[in-house]
Every structure is written in C-alpha cells, then in structure tokens.
Amino acid sequence: MSTYANKKGFGATLWDYLTTVDHKKIAILYLISGGLFFVIGGLEAMFIRIQLAIPNNDFVSAGFYNEILTMHGTTMIFLAAMPLVFAVMNAVVPLQIGARDVAFPFLNSLGFWLFFFGGVFLNLSWFLGGAPDAGWTSYASLSLHSEGHGIDFYVLGLQISGFGTLIAGINFLVTIINMRAPGMTYMRMPLFTWSTFVVSALILFAFPPLTVGLVLMMFDRMFGANFFDVAAGGNTIIWEHLFWIFGHPEVYILILPAFGIFSEIFATFSRKRLFGYSSMVFATVLIGFLGFMVWAHHMFTTGLGPIANAIFAVATMAIAVPTGIKIFNWIFTMWGGSVKFTVPMLYAVAFIPTFTMGGVTGIMLASAPADYQYHDSYFVVAHFHYVIVGGVVLGLLAGINFYWPKMFGTMLSEKLGQITFWTFLIGFHLTFFIQHFLGLMGMPRRVFTFLDDQGFNTGNMISTVGAFLMAFGVLVMVINIIITSVKNEKVGNDPWGDGRTLEWAIPSPPPFYNFKQLPLVRGLDPYWVEKMEGKKEMTPAEPLGDIHMPNSSILPLTIASGLFIAAFGALYHMDDKTWTLPIMIVGLLVTFGSMFIRSVKDDHGYHIHKEDLMDDKDKGGKA
C-alpha cells in the first residue's frame, strides 16, 4: 500500500494527486488552483483599470463591466485568497505542531475538491450565458432582478466551495487540539498555528450564515420562494444581515493568517524571539471574538437607527486596540534584533505602514455619521484594498517566498523576488492611494465610466498605471517560479539558516510521514531552543516504531463532482427544462452514494514498518 515515490509517469502522478490525502500535496493543489484563480481575478482587475483609465471609455460595455467587477471581488476573496491561505496552512501547520498529518486527511481532500469544483462552476458562468453581475455582496434587491443565470452560478458555486471551507476549518481545529507533539502546549504554539486555530473557529461560525443566505437566495431564484420578495411579505435586509454576519468575520479569516505569517517572519529574520508572545496570542483571540460583533458597520446607511449604528461603530473601533498591540509587537521584535532583509522580510516591513494606513481609514469609516459621506465611494475601495492587498496579499506573497523551500525543496530567486516586491509595492500604492482622494471628491464605486470634466481624469490614469506595475510584479514572480522549478537546486532542512519552529527541523520537502519520530518540544520556538544548546536536530519523544498512515481515496473527488453535476440541474430548473430534475437526482446520487461507500467500507489505513524507516536513512525525517 505504501507509496514510496520512485520516478512515476505522468498518469500515475496525476492519479496520485487526484486521490491524495497528504496535507503537503493538498497544500500544493490549493496553491496551484488558488494561484490560477488569482491570475484570473487579476486579469479582471486589469480590465476594470483599463476601462477606467480615461473618461467615457468604451473598452467594455456597462453590463460586461458589472460582470467583471463582480467576478473580480468574488474570485479574489473566495477562490484566490482563501485557498492560498489554506495552501500555507496545510503546508505548515501540521509540521509546526509536530504532527504526521491532519486529524481528518480524507476530509482535508474533500474540502479541497469541494472548493475546486465550486470555483470551476462559478467561472463556467463566463461561457454559459454570462457571469454574476450584482457585486460580490450580491444584495438581494439587486440580484433577484438580475437577468440570465449569472447569480445562480454565484449562489450554487459559493455553496459548494463554502462546504469545503467549513470542512477545512473543522479539520484544523481538531488537528490543533488533538495532534500536537509531546510538550507542544497551547502557549508554545507558533503564532501562525495560533492564527490558524482562531481562523478555523471563525470559519466554523461564520460560514453557516453564508450558506443559509445562499440557500434562501437559491430558493427565491430557482424554486419560487419569497424570502426577499417584498410583494409577498419578504424582506431584503435579511440577506444583508446574513451576508455580513459571514462577510465581516471573513475579512478576519483572511487577515489573521497573514498576521501569523508575518509574526513568524519577523522573529526569524530579526533572529529574536517574537516580542510579547502572550499578548500576540491574546490579541489574535480578541480580534477573532470582536470580528463577530461588528457586521452592521457595513450597513450604516441601511437605516438600522442611531442606537444600532452607535453600538456597531464603537465595537468596530475597539478592534483597533488588539491590532495596535500587534503592530507595536512586530516593531519591538525588530528593535534590537539582527535584522536580515530577505524577500519575505521586505514584505513584512512594508506591510506595517501599508496595513496601518488601511486600519486608519477603517477607523474613519467606523464613525457612522462620517460613513454616510464615504459610503459606496472610492474611499471604501481604497480602504479595503489597503487591508486586503496591503495585508493579506503581501502576507501571502511573503509566506509563499518564505515557505517555498519547505514545500518544494528549492529556494525562489532573491533577486527576482526583490523586483517583484518593489514593483508590486510601488504599483499598489500608486493604484490605491489616489483612490482615497477620488472617493472623497465624490467618485462612486461600481460605476463603469465617468465624465470628462469631473476632475477624476488624472487620478484614474495614475491608478491604472499602478495596476500595470502590480501586474508586472506578478509576472516576474511567475517567471521566478518557473526558473526556480527548472533549476531545482535542492536545499537542506533550514535553508534560511534562522528557522525557529519545528518545520525547519525536518527535510525540505518533508518525507510523506513528516516525522520519523515525534519530536519533544521543550519551549517556545523548539528548534531554536535545540540549536542554542548546540544540537543539530530535535530530541525524539518516542522510540522508532511503525507509523500509521491513511489510505489515498478517489471518493473526495466523486463526492464533490456529484454536487457539481447536481448544481447544473438546479441552475436550469427555472427554465422549465425536462432534464433538470434527472440531472439533480443523478448528481445527488453520486454524492450521497460516495458518502455511503465511505461509510460502509472500512478504511483502517496502513502501517509503514520500522524496518523500512531504518532503511530510509538518507531521507532523514528524524524528529
């Protein structure tokens, strides 16, 4: 049963990835598909900026612009940022806590395939009559009256990928609670693991409201229900609430892992213990908690009344406190450290002022009375791009550069990395800084063009130039990845030389069982602790013995593909086609049939025998 990797043909490799339950391979699947959707979302952004470069432009039509704008937001949040975050989590968290795999390897794979099929389904809308066009928030009052099937693709695609995210969240929670190596107490967990832990809890409680909102929308559009139809007693505000009860925690779901990545990078390249570790943990948990108390700040102008607005405004501003704690702790980590400006560290240093600016405009938007001025203007667009690109994307780029050698066993080029960094950073500020002022001057968001004499011309042109610079940076990164992969110069356990946590104590990439013997964790930054005592590797916590491994399975893919098939039936149901019901039934049969097979067929996994592990000396993998 064991899959000792010899040279395999393309078909065998493909089958291996389609059926894999190994967290490291699933990380690569998330990275590839997330990267692909990131490029698609980026192209959509370029179309937006080209259209808005000059006044009265007709590069795209108004209707097509709505579709591009909607798909840019939806793709970037759900199909690029989320999976890239999961890629880093999958690659790193089990290694950081000293585990051989996640708690539910099968579900880990299922989570990926659900996300993947959901994302593909959503993007097929481009070829099947038009993409969704009601914005990524898809407010019901607008989306119920959207012609064609765009919104239906949105509703069904996000439901499928949302299930995947929920499953991934539960998986990481259980992994972190149950699978930590001996000595890895909660307060010795690396900050990235802590942020994954908190984020997984946010996912668990934030995604069900989205699912409910999407189900209600599906019922309204496809099955004749009246949740949002005011004429039949419905209420469109319900969608706004459900969407933002999910939507606000979602932004913390994205930013907290970035915070975690930066915390690792600051400590590593300042060659100094993270300043204020316990206050960092506290701040992470507090941000996660407060993240659920603030959703209505997206709805200040909906008319909930002054009391509701005041409460949500104060709660929103309160989040600045734990975030401020983090910013100061990062600065103090660098203070007095022996700082090495590698590419990941450059991103980390640039992140501090960039994200702080996004935070400050966040406080401005949190003042409910002032928000009536900012609402639905480019000021909001500038704000959320400063936190999402300036926070999440910089974090992901830093994390991908930082963990690339651990995932693939080879280092990305520092020189090309620096070109990417500078062009992306300058391009970013060029694109979005000016948008604050465009917004304050009165340019509304989500419009497909503007008139000549409104004073928006220069600002929009600068913004478009910046966007091209960002695209150039991403292009250089792709070239960097290709060159690095072709050269494929292998590196050792700790290629940065200053690794502090467990993942740097094992080979790059790690053997499929991660740790030959589970490591004994003797303090915060366990690998650093051992290094400071002059040791080269971790102290094992157990004698060498048989290792239990999970079996690969194709069932996650078939479960997810069943929902993909059924979604087509649901989508065309409202067109009164005769084949829609059979398609729905067939799809659900595939899904539930696969689940049934999974339930009744015993899967005990297999064991790698001690003797095989002893033969495996060259591959290291010793704790």
Added chain:
Amino acid sequence: MQTDERFTDATWPASPEKATLDGKNKYLGFWLFLGGETVLFASLFATYLALKDKVPNGDAALAKDLFELPLTFVATMLLLTSSLTSVYAMYHMKNNHFKQMQAWLVITVALGFGFLGLEIYEFNHYVHEFHHTFTSSAFGSAFYTLVGFHGGHVAFGLVWIISLMVRNAGRGLNLYNAPKFFVASLYWHFIDVVWVFIFTVVYLMGMVG
C-alpha cells in the same frame, strides 16, 4: 493499534468512542460540526422570526390559523422519546452489549419514522386545507425552510443510523465502529434539541404570539 480486534466485556474500554486517536478526533470534530450546525439553525430561526406572518394579502393563513397543538405534541413526544432510546442504545454500546444496542436503535429509528410521517401529514394538511405553500408567501417560505431543514436532518439521521446498523450487524462492536455509532447518536440528540426550539418558537409562540 488494531482497531477491528474483538473485545470481551472485560477488555472493552469504558469510553470506547474515545479509546483511539481516530475516535477522539471524530468525537471532537463532530461536536465542532454541531457548533456550526447551531449557527445554521440560528440563522434559519432568525429568518423565520423576521418573516413570521408576513403574507401578501389578508386571505393568507397566519400562524395562529395553522398550528394545532395535539399533532405537534405527539410529534414532539415521539422525537423526545427517540432521543431517550438512543441514550439507552449508547449505554449498551459502552457495555459491549451489541444486541441490546441494536434493539434500542431499532426503536429509535421507528420513533424517528413516526415523527417524519406526522411531519409529512402536517405539511400536506397545510398545503391542501390552507393553501399555505412554500411559494405562497414569505411566511410560507420561511416556515417550510426552517421546519423542512429539520425534517431533512431527521431523514438523513435515519438513513445514517440504519446504514450503520446494517453494515455492522454481522460483526458486532469494535473500536473502529464504536465512535461511528456514538457520533450518530450525538447527531440524533442535536436534532432533538433543535426540535425543542422549533416547538417553542414556531408552534407555541405561533399559537399565542
């Protein structure tokens, strides 16, 4: 550890559902899943409360016209009792009494089918007597979605428990299937708790509110 090995009453652990790492993970993961399910139903309850009695015109039936307590009382009793019998089943599971466990699960499933039958009768009654349908009003949509989601959970639970019983009928209990039975019973309790809230919020408050 060989999870499919046979146990005697003497060697059977006190908490077989948590005796292996696999079992511990399932146990915790399922509790967390139920946490997410709680938020799911909370969202549906909130939607229902916002749309209760919201109908397009004066002819449409309202909550106080529709609900009848005797029927709901019988349904509630069936489901609450089935939760009790699933506790008995788990008691026997913990004592390695496979036959008794199966027997109590059969009773649990029978009660569950009774509940589901009453719910189908009830829905049918509303549709034909009151023209209160899924598409007739926002109230109808919200009512059938909330109660129907619960009913769907009951149906899924029944299929799940029956599959487990049939699959393991020939081989008895071991540390591989004990967590599966336990987790299914947790799910069944959760369905029961949700129904208590539906009974209160939808039916009792519908009669008096």
